[in-house]
Amino acid sequence: MDDLKAKYLGQIAEAADEDALEAIRVAAVGKKGEIALKMRELGKMTPEERKAVGPALNALKDEINAALAAKKAALADAALDERLRTEWLDVTLPARHRRQGTVHPVSQATEELTAIFAELGFSVAEGPRIETDWHNFDALNIPGHHPARAEMDTFYMHRAPGDDRPPHVLRTHTSPVQIRSMELQGAPIRVICPGGVYRADYDQTHTPMFHQVEGLAIDKDISMANLKWVLEEFVKAFFEVDDVELRFRASHFPFTEPSAEVDIRCSWEGGQLKIGEGDDWMEILGSGMVHPKVIAAGGIDPEVYQGFAFGIGIDRLAMLKYGIPDLRAFFDSDLRWLRHYGFAALDIPTLHGGLSR
Numbered sequence: 246m247d248d249l250k251a252k253y254l255g256q257i258a259e260a261a262d263e264d265a266l267e268a269i270r271v272a273a274v275g276k277k278g279e280i281a282l283k284m285r286e287l288g289k290m291t292p293e294e295r296k297a298v299g300p301a302l303n304a305l306k307d308e309i310n311a312a313l314a315a316k317k318a319a320l321a322d323a324a325l326d327e328r329l330r331t332e333w334l335d336v337t338l339p340a341r342h343r344r345q346g347t348v349h350p351v352s353q354a355t356e357e358l359t360a361i362f363a364e365l366g367f368s369v370a371e372g373p374r375i376e377t378d379w380h381n382f383d384a385l386n387i388p389g390h391h392p393a394r395a396e397m398d399t400f401y402m403h404r405a406p407g408d409d410r411p412p413h414v415l416r417t418h419t420s421p422v423q424i425r426s427m428e429l430q431g432a433p434i435r436v437i438c439p440g441g442v443y444r445a446d447y448d449q450t451h452t453p454m455f456h457q458v459e460g461l462a463i464d465k466d467i468s469m470a471n472l473k474w475v476l477e478e479f480v481k482a483f484f485e486v487d488d489v490e491l492r493f494r495a496s497h498f499p500f501t502e503p504s505a506e507v508d509i510r511c512s513w514e515g516g517q518l519k520i521g522e523g524d525d526w527m528e529i530l531g532s533g534m535v536h537p538k539v540i541a542a543g544g545i546d547p548e549v550y551q552g553f554a555f556g557i558g559i560d561r562l563a564m565l566k567y568g569i570p571d572l573r574a575f576f577d578s579d580l581r582w583l584r585h586y587g588f589a590a591l592d593i594p595t596l597h598g599g600l601s602r
């Protein structure tokens with residue numbers, strides 16, 4: 246009995262891993278193990294012998310089981326210690342370049358245009374994406390029956406049954422921020438309002454959520470000439486070209502009078518878009534002199550003040566500048582796309598430091 250005990254406790258102490266322990270368990274206390282065999286021999290013994298040997302075998306079995314359990318716990322502790330020793334992380338190390346996040350082209354374009362307009366004296370204003378029907382439409386001279394409401398494929402927010410107030414909408418453009426900025430700041434005012442907008446539309450150049458930047462300049466002596474100069478300066482700076490020709494086409498928007506859509510001269514040679522040269526024109530924005538009704542809706546006297554406004558698609562600008570063919574990919578969160586088209590996080594665009602190196 247003492248030999249058995251010494252043999253197995255010795256083996257258990259030496260066992261290097263759980264597999265070895267299991268082999269010892271089967272050999273010692275398993276159903277066909279050595280102790281089971283010895284138990285079977287009890288039948289051949291005298292009652293006196295049995296009384297002595299039986300309990301001793303049981304005690305040995307218990308002791309070996311206890312030793313097995315203790316060793317198993319010790320091995321698990323050692324394994325954990327080993328993991329803690331090897332799987333450490335030095336948080337003071339610089340981030341690995343490969344793993345660094347990138348700045349999304351929409352954020353990059355927004356940073357760039359913000360830097361440009363800041364230089365032109367425009368500050369940044371923001372408004373809510375869930376907007377009142379009034380700010381999104383009525384205040385912009387788009388009354389309830391106006392076809393522009395239908396054209397915009399508006400998402401309406403749900404109202405509780407019995408609540409008859411006009412619904413809130415997901416803003417369909419950034420123009421309502423014109424109204425909110427005038428309400429807040431009064432005149433004179435010079436702001437740009439970048440942000441997300443929503444329309445129920447989906448194809449290669451449309452997504453249900455996209456981005457616009459609104460511009461608004463109100464003062465006593467602002468004219469269409471100021472609008473033209475500002476937009477030309479902006480387009481040259483944004484596309485990083487020395488000269489650019491813009492074409493102002495008469496158009497119609499409810500919130501401006503007169504209104505103009507603006508095209509930019511470009512070429513498409515070999516499928517490659519070049520801004521500022523060639524025989525083609527591409528529409529990039531809507532603009533005009535702010536309608537007196539809109540100025541009044543913003544709480545400013547249209548007899549004293551006038552100004553211009555414009556609205557540009559930011560995603561569109563990013564597609565053009567960075568040669569990204571499909572708008573839908575912008576919002577798929579595909580890491581390969583983000584790494585390919587994304588920008589280094591620490592290159593903050595400035596006019597003096599370069600917009601998009």
Ligand code: DAH
Nearest residue numbers: 418501531532533554555556
């Ligand atoms: N809100 C228009 C749109 O979403 C864009 C626009 C056109 C904005 C003319 C303006 C403007 O401020 O003057 O299509």
